[in-house]
Amino acid sequence: xxxxxxxxxxSGGVDSSVAALxxxxxxxEVIGAFMKNWSDTKNEFGECSWKDERRMAVKIASMLEIxxxxxxxxKQYKREVIEEMFKKYRQGVTPNPDIDCNQKIKFPKLIQExxxxxxxxxxxGHYARIKKTKNGFKxxxxxxxxxxxxxxxxxxxQDELKHSLFPVGDYTKKKIREMAKKAGFPNFDKKSTVGxxxxxxxxxxxxxKKKIKPKKGKIIDPEGNVIGEHDGIYYYTIGQRxxxxxxxxxxxxxxxxNMSRWYVARKDAKKNVIIAAPYNHPxxxxxxxxxxxxxxxxxxxxxxxxxxxSRIRQVGELIPSKLFYxxxxxxxxxxxxxxxxxxxxxxxxVLYRGKEVLGGGVIGFD
Numbered sequence: 001x002x003x004x005x006x007x008x009x010x011s012g013g014v015d016s017s018v019a020a021l022x023x024x025x026x027x028x029e030v031i032g033a034f035m036k037n038w039s040d041t042k043n044e045f046g047e048c049s050w051k052d053e054r055r056m057a058v059k060i061a062s063m064l065e066i067x068x069x070x071x072x073x074x075k076q077y078k079r080e081v082i083e084e085m086f087k088k089y090r091q092g093v094t095p096n097p098d099i100d101c102n103q104k105i106k107f108p109k110l111i112q113e114x115x116x117x118x119x120x121x122x123x124x125g126h127y128a129r130i131k132k133t134k135n136g137f138k139x140x141x142x143x144x145x146x147x148x149x150x151x152x153x154x155x156x157x158q159d160e161l162k163h164s165l166f167p168v169g170d171y172t173k174k175k176i177r178e179m180a181k182k183a184g185f186p187n188f189d190k191k192s193t194v195g196x197x198x199x200x201x202x203x204x205x206x207x208x209k210k211k212i213k214p215k216k217g218k219i220i221d222p223e224g225n226v227i228g229e230h231d232g233i234y235y236y237t238i239g240q241r242x243x244x245x246x247x248x249x250x251x252x253x254x255x256x257x258n259m260s261r262w263y264v265a266r267k268d269a270k271k272n273v274i275i276a277a278p279y280n281h282p283x284x285x286x287x288x289x290x291x292x293x294x295x296x297x298x299x300x301x302x303x304x305x306x307x308x309x310s311r312i313r314q315v316g317e318l319i320p321s322k323l324f325y326x327x328x329x330x331x332x333x334x335x336x337x338x339x340x341x342x343x344x345x346x347x348x349x350v351l352y353r354g355k356e357v358l359g360g361g362v363i364g365f366d
Contacts (some may be wrong), residue, residue: 005029006165007114008123009106010060010068012053014180014187015125015168017060021183022167023123024064031117032061032068037077037105038199049200056187063184073109080104081197086211089234092269093346096152101197103155111163121165128153128357129169130161137161139297139357144172151314154350154360155295205235217272222265222283230274233267239284239342240264242276263341285339289349291323291332291361300332300358309352310334312343312363323351323358332361 008020010032023030034057036050054070061068081100088095110122127142128150136158142148156164168176173192180188195201212234219228219242230236242262265283266275277283289310300306302325309318320337334349343363350360 003027003029004121005031005117005119006121006123007031007033007110007117007119009033009035009110009125010057011035011125011193012056012060012187012190013125013193014185014190015127015173015176017057017125017185017187018176018179018183019123019125019167020060020064020066021179021185023165024066030064030066031119032057032064032066033110033113034058034068034070035106035109036070036072037074037101039074040199056190060185060187069113071109071113073105076109077101077105082199085196086208088346089208090212092233092267094237094344095346096348097199098152098197099155099348102152106197107156107160107164111160114163121163123165123167125168126153126166127169127173128166130164130166136298140169140355141352141357142166142169146315147173148315150352150357151311151316151348151350154297154348154357156297157295158297161297208235215272217274219274219276222275222277222281227276233269233272233274236264236267236274238264238267238344284341286341286343286365287336287339289334289336289343290330290364291334291349292364294332294359294361296359297357298359306351306353306358308334308358310336311350311352312340312347318352321351 006023006028008016008023008030010016010020011034020030020032034054036054039050058068081097081104084100085095085097107122114122126149127144127147129140129142131138131140139150139153139156139161141150177188193200212232214231217230217233218226219230221227240263242264261279262276263279263284264274265277265281268275275283306323308321308323310321311318317340319340322335324333325331326333345363345365347363348360349363351358
């Protein structure tokens with residue numbers, strides 16, 4: 001019987017390290033792959049941060065006695081993910097570069113390289129699960145709900161699920177760390193990565209300012225009264241807190257309510273205006289959402305209404321909802337059981353039926 005070969009995406013983190021370990025323990029022929037997609041983030045010594053991560057990946061690969069290759073897709077990543085991110089922010093919407101990264105770079109490039117190397121599957125350290133059925137493949141949320149990453153993976157297609165394995169998805173993060181410690185991995189207690197995919201944790205406003213120049217505009221209250229000034233609507237997102245410490249100049253004396261509890265409720269990109277509202281104001285909440293650029297992992301019947309759970313941010317609340325197709329030209333819509341705050345145009349809405357990920361799309365409004 002032919003020994004199956006896998007290409008494991010190894011970032012230097014504990015999850016992908018244990019994924020490689022699990023594949024080797026199961027008898028697969030394992031090749032590690034480190035993706036170098038961003039060189040601009042530096043460590044405390046001024047060296048590119050990716051070099052630190054690669055050194056760890058090399059160390060783990062050496063311990064596992066597997067080869068490690070380095071894949072450089074930095075040009076493609078900057079063009080297809082980061083430049084697109086800047087473009088969306090200029091338009092006044094809030095994109096999700098991590099989802100774009102998985103859809104445009106990570107999975108297609110890894111599968112392409114896996115085929116070149118004669119591998120049967122790619123393996124990643126994502127907390128999600130793949131289930132094979134007689135009609136194809138389903139994606140399920142990870143066992144560890146607090147670490148579930150299916151929100152970032154809703155754009156995967158059947159062919160990508162067919163060629164992918166998520167071995168850590170059946171375990172809790174605590175168990176993965178225990179497995180890494182038992183194996184002697186030096187990264188067993190390494191902190192989880194945060195921030196933008198491959199870029200890391202950055203001050204988003206400062207990051208955006210590198211490409212998008214400040215443009216002052218008015219902050220108005222729900223009645224249209226000018227209550228302050230902002231330095232560019234693209235730097236702020238729906239639901240964000242107002243106040244000097246968050247980069248806003250607010251004329252408190254012109255409004256009797258406590259400005260420290262006000263939030264961004266709407267953004268008018270054409271007029272360069274931010275509409276703010278106090279805590280719990282109706283303008284902060286939305287119940288109806290248009291699903292633009294929908295992607296379904298398995299086909300959806302446009303003539304049916306579905307009872308689903310909606311999520312508008314990673315490991316955010318799973319909200320009981322109704323999914324239906326609006327034949328008046330709006331396309332797919334979601335009606336939430338209860339209105340929620342912080343719904344931002346351009347972000348993803350991911351839909352679930354039980355543990356299954358149905359798919360999702362980009363949040364849009366009328």
